[in-house]
Amino acid sequence: MAISVTAALLIIGDEILTGRTKDKNIGYIAEYLTGIGIDLREVRVVPDVEEEIVAAVNALRGRYTYLFTTGGIGPTHDDITADSIAKAFGVGIGVDPRAVALLQERYQPHELNEARLRMARIPEGADLIENPISKAPGFRIGNVFVMAGVPSIMQAMLDIIAPSLQTGARMIIETIEAEGLAEGIYAEGLGQIALSDEGVSIGSYPSFSTSGFRNQIVVRGKDPESVASAAAAIRELLGRLKGDRAPL
Known part of the structure; x- marks a missing residue:
């Protein structure tokens, strides 16, 4: 049986x-x-308030395999993520020589003022x-894993940590066009198919575009046979309903 590796994401910032x-x-x-086989199960957004960050970190890190955070590790007074993480783990925090060495690659000695050195404050026992x-x-x-909020920096950090992560079976996703059928026509049958295999998730997603109304049915699962079976059942259902279309 494939292992399940789960994650939560904590977005930090008043902005x-x-x-x-x-x-x-x-x-x-x-x-x-999803692409590397980790199931993101929950996303929270909290303000730059220490008690809110601490509570969310302790709740989420105990519930999932991994917790990823973004935001709040810059040089300004409201960047309090590092201090809050240290408090959540009950450890000290201070200017880390390893982090200072990294900053020295970018800044001249006279440029490493007190504000910039805030970015070198790392909880005790943490890896950079x-x-x-x-x-x-x-x-x-x-x-x-505590990452920057700036998207380009976060993405670079994610690429760096990805090889160290435990991963599970990758999600298989199959998309089926409902071919003009309204959701109300196939909803009951789709629900019955969804109940037939708990290992498969089925969703129906309507959308509007310049070309008109569109319904897509998405099947997700980690067992290829289950996904294929559910997709086949959905296609058979839609085929039977084609002769009895309702106005969109």
């Missing part, structure tokens, strides 16, 4: 919750993890996550 910054990391991380773009590192402690 996300106020809408000032539009998140671009959730979709990327979800697709990335390299940042090839701006050098300010992320870190890993326990099963928690």
Whole structure:
């Protein structure tokens, strides 16, 4: 039986919750993890408030194989993620010589002011996550990976840590066009097919485009035979319903 490796994502930052910054990391991380065989099960967004971050970290890291966080590891006063993670794990935090050495590759000695050195504050016992773009590192402690919120930097960090992650069976996804049939026509039959195999997830997704209305049915699962069986049953269902179409 294939192992299940799960993950949660914690997005940290007032700017996300106020809408000032539009998140671009959730979709990327979800697709990335799915592609390597890790199931992203939960996403939370919390403000730059220590108790909120600590509570979310402790809840999520105990529930899933991995917890990934983005945001709040910069040089300003409201970048409190590192301190909050240290508090969640009950460890100290201070300026890490390894992180300072990385920052020195980018900044001249006189440029490493107190604000920039905040980016070198790492919880005790954590491993660094390299940042090839701006050098300010992320870190890993326990099963928690702390990454930057800037999408390009986060993506680079994710590429670096991916080889170290335990992965499970990859998700198999098959998309079936409903060929103009309204959801209300096939909903009952689709529900019955979904109940026939708990290892398969089936979703129906309507959308509008310049070419008109479109329904797609998506089958997801990790067992090829189960996915193929469910997809075949759905195609058979849609075929039977074609002769009794309702207006869209």
